[in-house]
Amino acid sequence: MREGSTMNVLERDALDLLFTSLKERGFTLVGPTVRERAIVYDEMFSAADLPWGWTDRQEAGTYRLERRADDAAFGFTVGPHAWKRFLFPPVQSLFRAERSGSKMALRPAGPFAARYALIGVRACELAAIDRQDKVFLGGTYVDPVYRQRREGAFVVAVQCGQAGGTCFCASMGTGPRAGSGFDLALTEVLEDGRHWFLVEEGSERGTEVVATLPVRAATEEEIAAAGRAVERAEAEMGRTLDTEGLRELFLRNYENRHWDRVAERCLGCGNCTMVCPTCFCATVDDVTDLAGQAAERVRRWDSCFTIDFSYLHGGSVRSSIAARYRQWITHKLATWTDQFGAPGCVGCGRCITWCPVGIDLTEETRALRALDHGAPAAPQGGAS
Amino acid sequence: MTPLLEAVQPRSAEPVPAAASLADPMLPRPFEVRRVQAETYDTYTLELAPADGRPLRFRPGQFNMLYLFGVGEVAISISGDPGRPSPLVHTLRAVGAVTRGLCALKKGDVVGVRGPFGNEWPLDEAAGHDVVLVAGGIGLAPLRPAIYRLLAERKRFGRVVLLSGSRSPQDILFRHELERWRSRFDLEVVVTVDYAAGDWNGLVGVVTTLIPRAGFDPTDTVALACGPEVMMRFATRELERRGVPTERIYLSMERNMKCAVGFCGHCQYGPHFICKDGPIFPYRAIAPIFEIREV
Numbered sequence: 001m002r003e004g005s006t007m008n009v010l011e012r013d014a015l016d017l018l019f020t021s022l023k024e025r026g027f028t029l030v031g032p033t034v035r036e037r038a039i040v041y042d043e044m045f046s047a048a049d050l051p052w053g054w055t056d057r058q059e060a061g062t063y064r065l066e067r068r069a070d071d072a073a074f075g076f077t078v079g080p081h082a083w084k085r086f087l088f089p090p091v092q093s094l095f096r097a098e099r100s101g102s103k104m105a106l107r108p109a110g111p112f113a114a115r116y117a118l119i120g121v122r123a124c125e126l127a128a129i130d131r132q133d134k135v136f137l138g139g140t141y142v143d144p145v146y147r148q149r150r151e152g153a154f155v156v157a158v159q160c161g162q163a164g165g166t167c168f169c170a171s172m173g174t175g176p177r178a179g180s181g182f183d184l185a186l187t188e189v190l191e192d193g194r195h196w197f198l199v200e201e202g203s204e205r206g207t208e209v210v211a212t213l214p215v216r217a218a219t220e221e222e223i224a225a226a227g228r229a230v231e232r233a234e235a236e237m238g239r240t241l242d243t244e245g246l247r248e249l250f251l252r253n254y255e256n257r258h259w260d261r262v263a264e265r266c267l268g269c270g271n272c273t274m275v276c277p278t279c280f281c282a283t284v285d286d287v288t289d290l291a292g293q294a295a296e297r298v299r300r301w302d303s304c305f306t307i308d309f310s311y312l313h314g315g316s317v318r319s320s321i322a323a324r325y326r327q328w329i330t331h332k333l334a335t336w337t338d339q340f341g342a343p344g345c346v347g348c349g350r351c352i353t354w355c356p357v358g359i360d361l362t363e364e365t366r367a368l369r370a371l372d373h374g375a376p377a378a379p380q381g382g383a384s
Numbered sequence: 385m386t387p388l389l390e391a392v393q394p395r396s397a398e399p400v401p402a403a404a405s406l407a408d409p410m411l412p413r414p415f416e417v418r419r420v421q422a423e424t425y426d427t428y429t430l431e432l433a434p435a436d437g438r439p440l441r442f443r444p445g446q447f448n449m450l451y452l453f454g455v456g457e458v459a460i461s462i463s464g465d466p467g468r469p470s471p472l473v474h475t476l477r478a479v480g481a482v483t484r485g486l487c488a489l490k491k492g493d494v495v496g497v498r499g500p501f502g503n504e505w506p507l508d509e510a511a512g513h514d515v516v517l518v519a520g521g522i523g524l525a526p527l528r529p530a531i532y533r534l535l536a537e538r539k540r541f542g543r544v545v546l547l548s549g550s551r552s553p554q555d556i557l558f559r560h561e562l563e564r565w566r567s568r569f570d571l572e573v574v575v576t577v578d579y580a581a582g583d584w585n586g587l588v589g590v591v592t593t594l595i596p597r598a599g600f601d602p603t604d605t606v607a608l609a610c611g612p613e614v615m616m617r618f619a620t621r622e623l624e625r626r627g628v629p630t631e632r633i634y635l636s637m638e639r640n641m642k643c644a645v646g647f648c649g650h651c652q653y654g655p656h657f658i659c660k661d662g663p664i665f666p667y668r669a670i671a672p673i674f675e676i677r678e679v
């Protein structure tokens with residue numbers, strides 16, 4: 001019946017069969033689940049672990065879980081976690097060294113492989129994964145940890161049926177509709193007393209999984225109903241960012257009193273970088289056993305907001321918070337494009353929601369525009 | 385080589401590329417310390433031999449990440465002759481935990497090496513022109529491979545001038561070599577110190593004060609500078625004042641580095657990654673941010 005069709009309907013009660021099918025294929029399921037008053041990404045065992053009937057309310061500096069009037073499974077936006085925690089783990093052993101006498105043997109920590117099925121990936125998050133692909137897979141050197149995990153991953157996208165208060169993916173051109181980059185994409189529809197999912201196939205692997213599910217081809221009207229859900233999200237988007245000349249705006253305003261104004265509020269806590277789905281910075285720690293015969297090198301997520309981040313013998317290059325905030329936002333919205341061909345911000349809004357003092361990069365960008373020196377960057381910089 | 389020295393590589397029959405391992409770019413290769421030579425009271429030159437016998441070929445200006453067992457890993461330029469890649473030669477100033485530990489190594493000890501990383505001094509572009517090298521302190525070490533290459537291919541270049549500054553006479557690196565170079569007729573070597581006691585009869589003053597009188601034709605010169613950022617700032621000003629075009633001035637930049645392969649983000653400098661786009665930049669490429677503080 002579904003011959004030649006890539007749009008199918010899966011009834012609400014059959015959603016768990018998708019989970020079962022992925023488990024049978026050897027995937028570890030990870031997806032949204034309620035923990036400690038937030039929706040986070042964690043291991044899941046069945047569709048029952050989804051946040052059925054929950055939603056989130058987000059504003060600059062605030063996040064609240066609330067009950068929904070219905071029992072939607074994906075009726076929320078993005079929480080404090082990003083998928084990078086599975087593809088680019090927060091803590092990762094890189095190698096071990098063993099010493100005997102003056103000799104030393106170095107052993108790689110791998111294999112780093114893992115087979116995750118990422119369930120509930122939003123359009124902005126697909127874009128974020130694509131941004132990290134460029135960092136870890138797109139250059140001369142490839143990160144073996146990221147590569148093995150990324151290649152192993154099965155991606156189940158979810159089309160957003162509502163937008164969050166801090167989202168601006170439409171401005172960044174990354175959503176709300178996911179067009180590619182997934183194996184399967186679900187659109188959840190609750191209309192006229194029915195609750196079902198439109199299932200779109202994005203890869204051969206996705207098609208194989210759908211073949212195991214009790215689906216039927218979607219009607220024109222059902223496809224249209226799913227389309228309306230995503231249009232609603234676009235209309236509700238909580239934030240906007242004017243991307244016109246964005247890169248040049250930041251490049252010509254390294255010296256601007258705006259940075260000192262942000263520094264009066266920014267705590268330099270680095271929350272914005274920890275929650276950001278594209279931030280990739282890391283540091284390394286070296287640990288040794290008590291006998292001093294074995295050592296391990298461990299990579300950990302790092303943040304450009306720490307004072308040590310730019311440490312050079314004698315002091316940190318970016319010792320002021322003003323310089324660190326400038327570095328962060330300039331990287332996100334301007335220099336990332338020089339480095340990887342697209343901005344480092346996908347408009348997910350996490351940094352706005354999770355900033356303890358509610359600093360909002362869309363607002364800061366507007367404020368910078370208002371103080372824009374306007375002139376193209378002088379070769380000598382020195383505008384002040 | 386003793387078996388223990390061998391890196392336990394992921395099983396693979398293919399020849400490993402000469403550059404840092406593409407399969408696992410964060411995994412160092414073991415090298416054995418062959419010789420440690422004190423250059424000054426705080427600066428040492430290490431000669432390292434690859435445990436697997438494969439020499440680490442490099443280009444002048446490139447650097448390696450040196451791993452000290454259990455302590456850490458730091459970016460250190462290669463200071464040896466690119467024409468003789470084995471042993472691998474590094475010159476380090478002991479300033480902190482890792483560099484102090486590396487300088488305290490003894491013959492027979494083992495360190496981890498990843499590299500070579502980064503780009504090279506533009507010596508092909510400099511062919512046919514005068515070349516002026518401006519070194520401040522330990523900045524002479526990353527320039528030394530370029531000097532070896534310039535001397536090995538001396539006929540390809542016009543006048544070659546080395547301006548080298550140190551804090552004090554006790555801080556002068558590669559003393560004997562500087563003497564030897566100074567006695568050559570095809571190389572102008574000027575050494576200065578920032579301050580000195582009475583028994584020094586050489587020049588006193590920061591290295592950039594040598595630029596106005598050095599013997600090169602500014603309209604036909606490629607300038608290579610390496611040293612503290614303030615020194616390079618003054619050097620670019622003096623070079624520009626003499627009329628050296630900004631695109632012919634090259635600077636070797638330094639930032640905190642945790643990976644050297646573009647993953648860790650620490651070395652970012654405006655739009656550039658110093659580890660993979662540098663460390664050497666034509667001044668013109670970084671001029672818009674070079675004078676700005678805390679970039």
Ligand SMILES: Cc1cc2nc3c(=O)[nH]c(=O)nc-3n(C[C@H](O)[C@H](O)[C@H](O)COP(=O)(O)OP(=O)(O)OC[C@H]3O[C@@H](n4cnc5c(N)ncnc54)[C@H](O)[C@@H]3O)c2cc1C
Nearest residue numbers: 312313458459460461476477480481482483638639640641
């Ligand atoms: C491309 C490049 C080439 C270099 N070449 C040489 C060389 O040939 N000889 C030499 O003596 N030094 C060189 N340095 C500087 C050298 O890397 C630092 O002196 C060294 O990292 C200090 O580490 P530490 O642990 O001993 O000192 P600490 O002061 O204890 O440093 C703590 C940590 O901060 C970081 N750090 C501190 N200073 C620097 C720095 N200047 N650059 C990068 N990271 C730093 C390191 O991760 C270091 O482990 C080079 C730096 C770069 C970026």
Ligand code: SF4
Nearest residue numbers: 276345346348349351
């Ligand atoms: S910068 Fe903020 S809005 Fe942009 S992708 Fe990162 S967390 Fe999301």
Ligand code: SF4
Nearest residue numbers: 266267269270272355
């Ligand atoms: S912008 Fe907000 S979240 Fe980011 S470092 Fe400053 S206070 Fe923390």
Ligand code: FES
Nearest residue numbers: 644648649651659
């Ligand atoms: S040193 Fe890690 S990105 Fe350059």
